[in-house]
Amino acid sequence: MKVSIKSSYFRVKARSKFVSYGMLIWYDKNDTYHEEKVVSVDGNYAQFYEAIYESLVNGAEPLVKEWQTIELMHQLEAACESLEQQFD
DSSP: OEEEEEEEEEEEOTTSOEEEEEEEEEEOTTOOEEEEEEEOOOOOHHHHHHHHHHHHHHOOOOSSOHHHHHHHHHHHHHHHHHHHHHTO
């Protein structure tokens, strides 16, 4: 299975609110192409970067803990290894 996620697809709803979409693209076991629109999760990047600043400059508790970052890295590595094994 091949997966590609693309973001920054913007659509306008009737009430004039912009909604951000991503595109999930993959091939199944029969090599059939699939494309699916996925609504992006609303985030607050300003809050995230402010928390980094507060942590580095003022010693505040990090918003994202070290163990969470390491766990995410392990999950991403496992996903990559799984995909590589499918195509070997």
